[in-house]
Amino acid sequence: MAGHKLTIAYDGAAFNGWQRQAGHPSIQQTVEEVIARIWNRPISIEGSGRTDTGVHAVGQVAGFTAPRKLAAPVLLRALNDHLPFAIRVTKAEFLEPSFHARFDVREKTYEYRVHNAPFSDPFLVDRVWHLPMPLDFAAMEAAAAHLRGEHDFAAMASNAGYARTTTVRTISELAISRRGPLVLFRVTADGFLYHMVRNIVGALTRVGRGKLSPADFGKIVRAGKRTAAPASAPAMGLYLMKVGYYPKPVRLQRAKNRRDPTWLPEPDADDAE
Structure with a gap:
């Protein structure tokens, strides 16, 4: 499995916030639907945090794992060709599969x-x-x-x-x-x-x-x-505007900690605006 990191800009006025919710258009659901078309299977993405209805983003980050990598320019073109104009993926990167867009912030x-x-x-x-x-x-x-x-x-x-x-x-x-x-x-x-x-x-x-x-x-x-x-x-x-992450050695240790059955999310990991 390949770890993917997307940087996403969006106009929040067009959606009911980031988080997927039944019966209401969300940024997360819209991006997931396009990713599912690219890989021909359902794939869930995790955002760095939830933004409310009407809140915009210049540098939201989402992470997911997929069966194979696509070259970054190919992935960017495929995503932006099928996403509505109110959402643009501005950068695609490949990271370790354990990268977590929310818990590694x-x-x-x-x-x-x-x-x-x-x-x-x-x-x-x-x-x-x-x-x-x-x-x-x-x-x-x-x-x-x-x-x-x-x-x-x-x-x-x-x-x-x-x-x-x-x-x-x-x-x-x-x-x-x-x-x-x-x-x-x-x-x-x-x-x-x-x-x-x-x-x-x-x-x-x-x-x-x-x-x-x-x-x-x-x-x-x-x-x-x-x-x-x-x-x-x-x-x-x-x-x-921007999400900063821990360096890779720290992320790998944090991923190891998350595999511990006694692990609990840090309080800072559940913010929303």
Whole structure:
């Protein structure tokens, strides 16, 4: 069996999220159907994580094993010739069969895009969150300082319908920048809780609008209660940009650990946005 790794970009507005679900179009199901045509057999793929309805991706990663390899250019052409235009496979690689797109993740990077202009742009519908009011960058930066590093992010996590063993995560990058009318929030972490990025952006923009002080935002984070935090930002502005993986020797050891009957998934491996 050959291990395959795909890097996938998609327009999330056209699908009911990444995860396969009966009666609703999903990215996972759509890609699996094309892969089944190529190998003439059902093949399941595993994504690096689940993205919700309306969330986009530039660098989602999916892994699967297949009976034989196809040359990367041939596989790319076969996939993209049959996938809808809202999904593109941008890269195909061959890795060890034990590679796991979800359990071997070391870090992820998300970007949230806010269209900060007086009027909305019809060409950016379902691509950004439009906020017409001015945003105070200095205040948002001061608030963001409470998030960088290792913290308990319970206040920034929505209820995903499953129990968590820990809400501690490490944010290695949280950058706020402006590109024309777009305000970009870029977040890299070793794992994300459900709606964590959207909740962070919802809170930071409230600080930027003068509705919440940076000091009070810090108190909300430390209190660890989601009910005290501002509302979440909508899905349409969120993009999964990049997924980073452990090097091969570490992946092989992790695969060996997974064969142990007492093995349990790490808490960071079950995130969703």
